[in-house]
Amino acid sequence: MPGCERVIRAPRLTAIVSSLAVCLNPATANAHTALLGIGGFWSGVAHLLTSPDQLVLLLGLAIWTSFQNMRLDARVIGTCFLAVLAGAWVGAGMIARTGLSLAPAGAALMLAVGLAGAMRLRVGAVPLISLALAAGLACGAASVDAAADVSVALFSLGGSVAAASVLSYGLLAARRLESEWGGVARRAGASWIAAIGLMMLAFSVSGHAGWG
Amino acid sequence: MPRVLILLLALLTAGTEVDAHLASDSYLRIEIGKTGAVSGQWDIALRDLDVVVGLDVDQDGDITWGELRAKTREVEAYAFSHLAVVDGVGSCRLTPTSIMVDHHAGAAYAVLPFSVACPGGGRLRLRYRLLFDIDPSHRGLLTITAGEQVRSEVLMPDHAEIPIDAGPIRLTDQVSQFLRFGFDHILFGYDHLLFIAVLLVTAALRRPGGAGWVPIEGLGRVLVETIKTLSAFTLAHAIVLTPAVLGLVNAPARFVEPAVALTIMLAALDNIHPILPRLRWQVAFLFGLIHGLSFASALGPMRLPALGMTLTLASFNLGVEAGQIALALLLVPIVFVLRHDAAYRRIVTPAASLSAALLAGMWLLNRLFGLDLLPLQPLAVAVVSR
Numbered sequence: 001m002p003g004c005e006r007v008i009r010a011p012r013l014t015a016i017v018s019s020l021a022v023c024l025n026p027a028t029a030n031a032h033t034a035l036l037g038i039g040g041f042w043s044g045v046a047h048l049l050t051s052p053d054q055l056v057l058l059l060g061l062a063i064w065t066s067f068q069n070m071r072l073d074a075r076v077i078g079t080c081f082l083a084v085l086a087g088a089w090v091g092a093g094m095i096a097r098t099g100l101s102l103a104p105a106g107a108a109l110m111l112a113v114g115l116a117g118a119m120r121l122r123v124g125a126v127p128l129i130s131l132a133l134a135a136g137l138a139c140g141a142a143s144v145d146a147a148a149d150v151s152v153a154l155f156s157l158g159g160s161v162a163a164a165s166v167l168s169y170g171l172l173a174a175r176r177l178e179s180e181w182g183g184v185a186r187r188a189g190a191s192w193i194a195a196i197g198l199m200m201l202a203f204s205v206s207g208h209a210g211w212g
Numbered sequence: 213m214p215r216v217l218i219l220l221l222a223l224l225t226a227g228t229e230v231d232a233h234l235a236s237d238s239y240l241r242i243e244i245g246k247t248g249a250v251s252g253q254w255d256i257a258l259r260d261l262d263v264v265v266g267l268d269v270d271q272d273g274d275i276t277w278g279e280l281r282a283k284t285r286e287v288e289a290y291a292f293s294h295l296a297v298v299d300g301v302g303s304c305r306l307t308p309t310s311i312m313v314d315h316h317a318g319a320a321y322a323v324l325p326f327s328v329a330c331p332g333g334g335r336l337r338l339r340y341r342l343l344f345d346i347d348p349s350h351r352g353l354l355t356i357t358a359g360e361q362v363r364s365e366v367l368m369p370d371h372a373e374i375p376i377d378a379g380p381i382r383l384t385d386q387v388s389q390f391l392r393f394g395f396d397h398i399l400f401g402y403d404h405l406l407f408i409a410v411l412l413v414t415a416a417l418r419r420p421g422g423a424g425w426v427p428i429e430g431l432g433r434v435l436v437e438t439i440k441t442l443s444a445f446t447l448a449h450a451i452v453l454t455p456a457v458l459g460l461v462n463a464p465a466r467f468v469e470p471a472v473a474l475t476i477m478l479a480a481l482d483n484i485h486p487i488l489p490r491l492r493w494q495v496a497f498l499f500g501l502i503h504g505l506s507f508a509s510a511l512g513p514m515r516l517p518a519l520g521m522t523l524t525l526a527s528f529n530l531g532v533e534a535g536q537i538a539l540a541l542l543l544v545p546i547v548f549v550l551r552h553d554a555a556y557r558r559i560v561t562p563a564a565s566l567s568a569a570l571l572a573g574m575w576l577l578n579r580l581f582g583l584d585l586l587p588l589q590p591l592a593v594a595v596v597s598r
Contacts, residue, residue: 039400042399074556077550161543165543
């Protein structure tokens, strides 16, 4: 009975669309108030670990790095560590004053690492390290708003350690998926990250997304 | 070239804040006499009072007895506007008597004895708000005594109002309060965290025959080594904590706090050149005994009741352990992934260890002689208060 099918499907579709709409409703800016009272270092750690956009970017970077020579792992982690550290200071000194939005840059980086991972793009050290540097700087600079009332030095150190840790977890997990199907899974994950990046880029250009 | 790089990295990564104990706490003791008369004593850290009242008038970094005396009225006014005792009728009058100075955990505290006069009857309640508006991590360590009965509580923003009686508190409340206090203590005790970090930076490496570092193969072995190290540290400070809190072992903070800094220095220098026992868990255990004495200095002034002491200390230790595990969860994957990289073993590990040794050396000089050797401190403060 085609009519019945339609009657049954319509509410399910509505429920799914409504649920998705609720899930995708942007969170307000009070997401980081819980960081108060845990000190500079742990605020830096907690901020990065509770920022899905930064986590996804780092995970994308880890997936792409896992397709490269294993010797580059340490360089990517080291670069990202120093870049987050530097990014927080740059953010505190410059971006906080100019009010420059990092949303398009962060989303573009997410799109870039996602696409590179999905295409299993094998590159040399320079492009990979450059993207790790850019990703680290973006994460560090975007975090600085949450460093109000705490030491920027400790906050940035916490963020750097957390970023290096997330990359390490990502690399450990990705390097365990060396089989053919594991490679497919990594590429599928990277393509999802590219899709999220593209969506965020579109939203940020139209003024609907936040970064940080 | 590598030596220049090591030095450069060490200078770049050297800490910009020399204050190892950023946790803010005060010790509040309330005594209920046989006739029902209530009196109290409140020990508030001078460094906290300096922030809110401005004790260091000449801005020389030292707060003298004269400076404290000159600001006594302001100190008392500030403190007692953030503490209230109420009964069934209204607010009780808190009258401070003579101000004094005492030392806890190596820091100077203003001691404010006071008497309590209440207008009517009914159950008394305490409302504590000291520094919560500017520092939500501040903790009030409360002890209420009535004859033989003693009750201890940790006051925090979401647990700031309690009834004044010396009856036992609920078991779950006691466990959660001291678990959280232990966790806070390690979160803000950057010297203890740095010691753990110094041990963990080589968690995925071994040094066969005292030669250079070589990677340990397999995540399982690295995890076993890490668990052994952290467990040895926890066991050591748990062993020392009980007799120290009970007063059976009395090590003055002026010896313990520099010794803690020295343990960090030695462990960090050992990463660069072997000077300590080869097994890391032995180092963790040996130095954990000293760190345990430091932990005890936080709980000691509370005069914890003998009843429920085991549970209190176990909760505190578990909180400390949770903080250590949080740090290990951050660091171990990094060192595991980096362990095969020659630059990590030959440059990053020595540089990070040298930075830790330098920072610990500054803490050591600061705690021994009051020297503040940190030129970057004003810069950090300026950025923080931007």
